[in-house]
Amino acid sequence: MTSAAPTEHDSTFPARFHELFGSNELWHGTYKPEPTPIAPGVKVEIRSTAKTLPGAPNPELWRQHLAGEQPLGVIPIREDDTCTWAVIDVDELDFDHAAIAARLRRDGLPLVVCRSKSGGGHLFLFLSEPIAASVIRRRMREIATALGYPPETEVFPKHDTATSPEHKHSAWLNMAYFQGDETNRYGVKENGLAMSVDEFLDVAEAARLTLAQLEGLKASTPSKADRKKQDGDSKAPTPAEFEKLLDGWLRILAEATPGKADNTLTAVARDVGRWASVIDMNLTTIEQRAREAWRQRGKPDAEFDAQWERNVRWGQRRGDPPRLSEAAATPLIRLLADVPMEPIEWLWPGRFAVGKISMLAGHPGLGKSQLTMYMAAQVSRGRPWPFGEGKAPLGRVLVLSAEDDVADTLRPRFEAAGGNSSMVEVLDGVRTDKGERGLNLADDVRLLDRVLSCRDDYRLVIIDPISAYLGKTDTHTASEVRNVLAPIQKLAEQHRVAVVCVSHLVKAAGTAAINAVNGSGAFVAAARIACIVTKEMRDEEDEQGRTVKVETGRRIISIAKNNLGPDGSDRSLAYSVDSRNLGDGLEAPLIVWDEPVNMSADEAVGFREPGQPTKANDKGMRFLRRMLRDGPALSVDVEKAAEAEGISLSTLKRAKKELGAVSEKQADRWVMYIPGRQAELPL
Template sequence: MNIATMPISHAAVMQALLGGASSHTGTYDHSAADKPTNGGKVEIRKTAKTVPIGPTIEFWRQHLDGERSLGVSPVRDDGTCIWGAIDHDDRQADLAAIFDAVERERLPLCVCRSKSGGAHLFLFMAAPVPAADIQRALRGALRRLDLPDDTEIFPKQVVAGCPQDKATTSTSWLNMPYFGGDETDRYCVKKSGMIMTTSEFIAWADKNAITASQLSNLFTAGPSTAAHATVQTSDFEPWFAIALERLENAENHKADDTLMGVARDVGRWASEIPVDIDNAEHRARQAWHRRDKSDADFDAQWLRNITAGMRLGQPPKSIKNGDAPRLTRLSEVPVTQVEWLWPGRFAIGKLSLLAGHPGLGKSQLTMLLAATVSKGGEWPFGEGFAQQGRTLVLSAEDDVSDTLKPRYLAAGGDAEMVDVLDAVKTRTGERGFDLSTDVDMLDRTLGQRDDYRLVIIDPISAYLGGKIDSNRNSDVRGVLAPVQKLAERHRVAVVCVSHLIKAGGREAIGSVTGSGAFVAAARLACIVTKEMVEVEGEDGKVEKAETGRRLLTVAKNNIGPDGADQSLAFRVVSQDIGNGIFAPAIEWDEQLSISADAAIGFREQSKLGRRPSAVDDAKAFLRRTLKGGRMLSAELDAAATNEGISTGTLKNAKKATGVISEKEAGSGGRWWCFLPGRQEELPV
């Protein structure tokens, strides 16, 4: 653009600089806008509206004269943009500091004050470029400026919308600067936060407009973004060819879901590398037509899922070439409540554990969980209602047709609301799913739908992969940590099923098979046991007898109350599901006051009247001393000596209590001791 060739009026120049969608603009009643309180945001929602007229010169004149505020959507009718913007919604933004950061990173961004006191960082192009290219570049700028990843970016979509398309236009326009001209509070700044006049802003935009190649460098150049380059442009085409093949050959009832997944993944790729969205759409549409499917069905899925994928980021194929720490200041983290799937037992966004000996009803319980979630049903004994949604099941021990599905139907579930991930398809056949290598695949599966609420992994040990030692804390933590992140990102409850060790005499949280990291990773751990009662035999001796009931107890709850008052008794009964087929089902009996430790018979001999031994005293010492977290082994040994506990007795007590010893990394690392689930200084 050359200012000398432009019309004289500021309105005409601003229309050319900040052109966008010709079909609509945004506006609001400036006089009726809610004023901010305590540094809050100027609220315009009550009067904001999208007008089915493009940003005319007259609209710009009214805007610059302070008569009518103007909002513009940057995506032009052909899907290109000549400007973009970062909307840093911090009402106490230091514009001078942001200007300095932009200068330091040598970014061609103009820093403007928003209507609420935040910052709009404008980018101007010398010629139109695809909207997706601007989005990628501005995401790269976010990283270089250390702004939050969820900061809003304009354009918000990659194709032009229309006034009737609320999905693409309702929040796609940005309030323009210089409302009121030089008397504005929406001004742009220069060095030291000094205010630019309208004329200075126009001159800056003309001088600093960049080319398409310069735009590409905006997000690929510079040391601060090198660590974020996770994929190469050359990786996209092989992946897309396989994705199109998958779309064309998907089973008929899975066609829509497959298209949704492909579109989202294309959007994920486009969030990090240049992708020809139009070409990808054309090829995907051709594959869709080869299925004899309609354009209307394609259009219903494609655009909105492209946009959703770009928001999610993280392309399906990642090449790790750099690591960098991510720091979050506590003052910037909002306080939120725990979101429960089953209040007090299983939570949304968390990893939970369900453990018990074989044959006690664990899989029946998981199918009851899935069935209740499928219909948003009520939990027993007035414990609330489930969030309705889908369940993803990974089951390595039970056959789907003769075990899982009958048990699910016996629990009253809707079979349309459960997906079973039973294998991974490869070019040469199939293989088992492996959490240590396939977590990205699980991420994509959950990302293809918005209604998953529950993931069941039964048993967790079957999905660790052949190279993972389930008794090694570091191995287990390395697998479970990404799963916990997926639970948070996709807002699902992940329930991992496990077994208990055969030998008794341990606390409930120390009785789970494998490394103590399983219990440590879980925010909640429930234990399934047989109900045992004391009876007096004919010889007068007290012994234990089964009642035929099962107990569901809470052994660990890091995000809510735990204790004996949360225990439930149930029976496994036979349920007729039709066609002469019977399946086991859960029948709730009553609420009980019994702890998880008591339910598994921990310290059983002491309860029968035997005098505590030296090992019993040492176990009590360990539970008391390590209750608050880990402790240096040397300090623990010294404290035990002061209690009169011998080295041999302490060693036996550690084994019986399940105390874990672990050495710090590096030469000269110290040894630490902790109880399973209590090593708060070693988070997963």
């Protein structure tokens, strides 16, 4: 392994380490730099090659250690039975260094995490003054216990008093940063990355504590996840596990597209290096296997050489190898430039899209199910949508209905709409070895996938209402709703179907349309389009001259949200519900489309932003300014002109009130004007 390139700070490092790790004045330790390999996945024992030598550590010994010439071991307890540093030695090969670094920071414990030679953890505590070994051992044992480590976890110093020579082997600790920045024994940041020598010294020197600060340290009890990890939840890395991972990595490298080959090689080399930090392996053989996979891409060896060794070294410093259990979760990344652009595929242009989830919400009894059966009928025959809004794609429809009876409600409505019933299927539930039950989208999304996979011509899926198919999902918890809807969105994309989810509106009035859908906001967030069904209301004067809301008998479908196309007041449609005789004594309701209306979804639900005119009101006020700028005008003429411009009588009355216009009878005719303001009105 090559040494790191010298830096301008290198000359100060040995002295800084010597001052930081104040130690026993009589002894220091060392061992053979490359011990005889033993069984992979087992802690590297150095006892057979360890030596305890006379003499205190000094800057020259630290220089040799940092240069990779001779390892250095230091005894923390001094001849006066005090220490200026201590360590908790966590002997776990699968030790999560980044997690414990984050934990220590969260708990306010200024311990510095280092990776040990065998992949475990050394949790260093540094002191600004010599403190009795008995005190620091007690505090370190208390901290180790609070962190959840077992009683047998080693703590340095190991004794309360300076030990005799026969105990020296167990009293000194291998120091970090053997070979400097090329080491696999390094300080670890919260993000898991290795600290450079300079970074480690800066962090350690800044973390020094006084006796009072040491006594004030507290640690929280470990979480269940921490305890599970500490109890040996994961098996130690083994060569067999690495070989399985390596086979997969090399296959990916050999199959990588030209644009991804370099990045793939970097990832493979770094992962190999990370594994080399915890198990013995023949890096030369592995390099040759990787080179052969690289050549299958037609890439030159020079490009391989430029990346391999450098990134393997990076991985060795980083450690913490990826495990086989993590291989099932692979990040899926695409380069945006490789994604071809596609137009939106519409079921009903501007309202419901293929491959997307849409919401259709309204209060009970407003004809939501009637509207979905109309849509099913249009799709089943590939017929045009109203008002020239395009044509429905011909295809099959899948219906999930939990509230309406199929025989006496759904089919009669569908037949009244003129649909082809041989193109519509109803999913009633699920049959298991325990009997029949309802469909639960939280658990049965694969069953829905199987249904849609049986045919290639499904175009529409209706789920009415969506809340009836969510099982125990808390519909007011966004994360739970997203977890259910995300797989459904994926099905919509894969099978190229429009999924229309029916829901109710909240009962409270004065809510913006986009927030009026019942349940968590995740329903509307997941939907690319959300449509609202409401009653049409108009303003009338009662016998006392008060303005009151009166139902017109029509229904309004408006767009509350549209991520794929235009929304707004000009997209609302009015319809009435008539009936059709189907013969044999059967009669079913039928949608009759009336006209487009100038009304936004917020207006439809009765919501108005405080202090802000609605779009319709703003249009009405501009109209009145224009009509009344030159003086009084006949009220009947104003109303006719407003109707011709698509301005309703109720909107006209609101605009009239906000502008301060008045109606007055003059010579048996009603006229409208704005007193004394004609000349001030802008067009």
